[in-house]
Amino acid sequence: MDFDAIVVGSGISGGWVAKELCERGLKTLVIERGHHVNHRTDYMDFSAPWDVPHRGMVPEAEEAEHYAVQSTCHAFNSATKQWWVRDSEHPYSTPADRPYRWIRGYHLGGRSITWGRQTYRMSDYDFGANLKDGNGIDWPIRYADLSPWYDRVERFAGISGANEGLEQLPDGQFLPPMALNCVENEFKKRIEEEFPTRRITVGRCAHLTEPTAEHIALGRGPCQLRSTCERGCGYGAYFSSLSATLPAAEKTGNLTVITDAIVERLDYDHAKRRVSGVRVIDTNTRQGRSYQARVVFVCASTIGTAQILLASQSEYFPTGLANSSDTVGRYLMDHLVGIGAGGTHPGFQDRYYYGRRPTGFYLPRYINLTESADVDFLRGYGFQGYSGRSSWERGGYQAGVGADLKQRLRYPGPWGMQLIGFGEMLPRADNRVTLHSSRKDRWGLPLVHIDCTHGENERRLAERANRDAVQMLVAAGFENVMPAAEVKPPGHSVHEMGTARMGRDPSTSVLNARNQAHDVQNLFITDGSCMSSCGTVNPSLTYMALSARAANYAADRLASGEM
Amino acid sequence: MSDSSSQKLNRRALLLGAVLLVGGAAALTRFVRKPGAGSAAGPGLTGAQFALLEQVCEVIIPTTDTAGAIVAGVPVFIRQMIEEWSSAESRAELIGVLETAEKQAWSRFGAAFIELAPERRFDVINDLDAQRLASQDPAYRKFKHLVLLGYYQSEVGATHELRFELVPGAWRSCVPLSEIGRASAV
Numbered sequence: 001m002d003f004d005a006i007v008v009g010s011g012i013s014g015g016w017v018a019k020e021l022c023e024r025g026l027k028t029l030v031i032e033r034g035h036h037v038n039h040r041t042d043y044m045d046f047s048a049p050w051d052v053p054h055r056g057m058v059p060e061a062e063e064a065e066h067y068a069v070q071s072t073c074h075a076f077n078s079a080t081k082q083w084w085v086r087d088s089e090h091p092y093s094t095p096a097d098r099p100y101r102w103i104r105g106y107h108l109g110g111r112s113i114t115w116g117r118q119t120y121r122m123s124d125y126d127f128g129a130n131l132k133d134g135n136g137i138d139w140p141i142r143y144a145d146l147s148p149w150y151d152r153v154e155r156f157a158g159i160s161g162a163n164e165g166l167e168q169l170p171d172g173q174f175l176p177p178m179a180l181n182c183v184e185n186e187f188k189k190r191i192e193e194e195f196p197t198r199r200i201t202v203g204r205c206a207h208l209t210e211p212t213a214e215h216i217a218l219g220r221g222p223c224q225l226r227s228t229c230e231r232g233c234g235y236g237a238y239f240s241s242l243s244a245t246l247p248a249a250e251k252t253g254n255l256t257v258i259t260d261a262i263v264e265r266l267d268y269d270h271a272k273r274r275v276s277g278v279r280v281i282d283t284n285t286r287q288g289r290s291y292q293a294r295v296v297f298v299c300a301s302t303i304g305t306a307q308i309l310l311a312s313q314s315e316y317f318p319t320g321l322a323n324s325s326d327t328v329g330r331y332l333m334d335h336l337v338g339i340g341a342g343g344t345h346p347g348f349q350d351r352y353y354y355g356r357r358p359t360g361f362y363l364p365r366y367i368n369l370t371e372s373a374d375v376d377f378l379r380g381y382g383f384q385g386y387s388g389r390s391s392w393e394r395g396g397y398q399a400g401v402g403a404d405l406k407q408r409l410r411y412p413g414p415w416g417m418q419l420i421g422f423g424e425m426l427p428r429a430d431n432r433v434t435l436h437s438s439r440k441d442r443w444g445l446p447l448v449h450i451d452c453t454h455g456e457n458e459r460r461l462a463e464r465a466n467r468d469a470v471q472m473l474v475a476a477g478f479e480n481v482m483p484a485a486e487v488k489p490p491g492h493s494v495h496e497m498g499t500a501r502m503g504r505d506p507s508t509s510v511l512n513a514r515n516q517a518h519d520v521q522n523l524f525i526t527d528g529s530c531m532s533s534c535g536t537v538n539p540s541l542t543y544m545a546l547s548a549r550a551a552n553y554a555a556d557r558l559a560s561g562e563m
Numbered sequence: 564m565s566d567s568s569s570q571k572l573n574r575r576a577l578l579l580g581a582v583l584l585v586g587g588a589a590a591l592t593r594f595v596r597k598p599g600a601g602s603a604a605g606p607g608l609t610g611a612q613f614a615l616l617e618q619v620c621e622v623i624i625p626t627t628d629t630a631g632a633i634v635a636g637v638p639v640f641i642r643q644m645i646e647e648w649s650s651a652e653s654r655a656e657l658i659g660v661l662e663t664a665e666k667q668a669w670s671r672f673g674a675a676f677i678e679l680a681p682e683r684r685f686d687v688i689n690d691l692d693a694q695r696l697a698s699q700d701p702a703y704r705k706f707k708h709l710v711l712l713g714y715y716q717s718e719v720g721a722t723h724e725l726r727f728e729l730v731p732g733a734w735r736s737c738v739p740l741s742e743i744g745r746a747s748a749v
Contacts (some may be wrong), residue, residue, distance in 0.1 A: 046729070048718065048729055049748065050716055050717050050721065053711070054647065055640070055716045060649060060650035061649060061651075064650070178736075181736045182737040185737070224732050225734045226730060226734060227749075349740075351739065353734070353736055354735040354744075355735060356731060357734045357736075389746070391725070391747060392714075392725065393749065395711050396707050397704060400691045401685070401692045406625065406724070407747065409715070410724065412740070514597050
């Protein structure tokens with residue numbers, strides 16, 4: 001054997017698996033399809049606005065030709081361009097009338113560099129949702145199974161936030177919270193008076209407000225309130241694979257990382273029911289290689305993982321590895337976004353703030369939990385939000401030029417607020433990733449084909465979320481209140497999940513309660529593809545907890561000789 | 564293939580080799596023009612167009628107790644955006660705004676824009692601004708946004724006219740505006 005363990009992918013999930021396995025003494029190989037990234041020195045976080053190419057704007061023709069999908073992500077700009085694939089070089093297909101936004105980057109650390117850093121625990125309302133209403137299959141775990149692992153990953157990652165004692169948003173091991181600003185505090189007060197079961201808390205986020213000795217030992221420092229996070233953070237103040245998990249894995253001496261290696265397929269030994277090899281294509285030499293290990297974790301991201309399994313066909317798995325249930329690639333979900341509302345507040349003209357807080361506030365789900373009257377859909381939504389004062393940009397659409405304009409823009413404009421809804425999407429078998437029947441990529445691998453739509457439940461949910469958001473802003477004294485313009489195509493929230501779901505029954509799911517493939521005993525999957533439902537909270541913290549838990553389970557099994 | 568184009572290709576191959584040795588993708592983007600960017604780059608402004616652009620920008624953001632658009636490098640920035648950032652359509656829109664200003668200078672005052680007295684330049688741009696924003700003209704909005712972006716995200720605009728700290732180092736969530744003074748540039 002070359003290694004004890006192979007981890008495919010170096011993003012949030014792969015980084016966690018690598019750290020845990022290395023710390024358990026296992027010689028671990030991480031395989032990353034993209035290029036190497038040096039933490040700190042490859043970031044543009046110390047560039048002032050006037051030093052950023054084209055002040056952040058990517059040339060229009062370049063954007064249209066190469067980044068048609070990626071540029072729809074809010075974090076795409078000329079200072080982050082290196083973190084996104086070129087759509088022109090990494091195509092995928094969808095039906096012509098059913099767009100899906102597959103937003104991604106191929107480099108060491110994956111999307112842990114550009115993620116939104118919002119970190120919330122799922123609750124038993126989420127883990128029990130499928131069983132309760134019969135959509136999807138029952139999760140094979142409950143909150144109690146994951147709670148100690150949430151504790152563990154929160155302490156290591158460093159999560160800032162406030163405990164609230166809410167059943168639908170479990171408390172955690174938090175660093176000190178950041179503070180709400182004046183208008184957000186006023187909004188909180190008004191909403192909690194008007195709607196007694198709705199609660200507003202400052203956004204829980206993977207930022208070090210007060211680093212612990214463990215964080216400092218990894219070279220991480222406190223958040224400097226710059227809000228240039230998506231460029232990468234030289235202070236290591238937010239959690240990423242590059243700031244946290246991979247350095248911790250490296251320290252053990254057990255880690256090997258290779259980049260520029262695309263996993264082409266997993267070989268399967270039917271006699272032993274094991275993955276026998278991981279075949280890669282070296283993107284520099286185009287040569288094929290194969291690696292062997294006792295256990296293999298696939299953390300290639302929801303769609304990438306499905307692609308690898310589907311491409312790993314064999315005599316025993318003609319439709320793809322670990323796919324005896326025919327569920328690999330199915331039940332693709334993404335949080336419903338493009339819902340919510342915005343408005344302006346007439347007050348607080350003499351108040352302002354200092355610094356650029358990298359989080360907002362969170363209004364966790366209440367619909368169909370504490371408020372269910374007149375609700376014509378299943379599941380629910382939560383709102384992220386923030387308030388701030390407008391600056392010079394408003395001069396671009398308000399009439400006025402010259403000295404008066406300059407004088408006016410010298411001071412901040414009115415306070416605005418955005419409520420940004422995140423809605424739960426039901427798991428449906430037809431929302432599906434397959435391999436294209438004829439088109440291939442530059443490496444000769446079949447293109448991914450994504451067919452995913454929102455259904456009637458999502459449409460009703462979106463309508464109600466908009467109505468609620470407008471109602472709350474009006475109730476709190478906001479003016480010029482407008483609902484969100486349009487629901488975005490699936491994929492837009494970059495929370496894709498569900499293509500290799502966990503379940504109790506091998507005939508209807510890919511993974512068991514420990515993220516181990518029912519069909520293949522040394523194969524584990526801990527990225528978003530394992531999710532049996534998508535809940536309403538940002539999912540990355542759950543991937544971290546599941547990854548740490550599965551890695552330690554695998555290490556236990558290897559140590560006891562049971563695998 | 565002509566000799567000159569094959570020489571270019573060889574140079575490009577050599578350059579790529581050197582870049583791979585020293586620094587990978589980040590270095591690459593500094594030296595090698597991307598195909599998309601190449602097709603986007605249009606011809607620059609004529610000298611007369613640039614002179615007009617300078618004066619139009621200076622009317623929108625004049626020199627007062629702080630620097631105006633010209634000192635802040637706004638016209639140079641917009642010229643760069645026209646050359647390197649704009650699609651053919653945007654380039655035509657942006658130059659179209661300048662041409663409109665010039666036409667209105669002639670039709671109202673019978674002279675080129677840059678020959679007009681400052682108050683007449685102001686009248687031309689102020690009226691154009693009011694009309695084009697009232698009709699939500701996308702070309703003018705794009706132009707005005709670039710002027711403001713060029714000014715308020717320049718070093719002088721961000722740090723002298725407004726406030727900007729590269730590393731704030733702290734979050735103060737609710738403070739009197741009088742303590743902060745001016746709007747934050749970012």
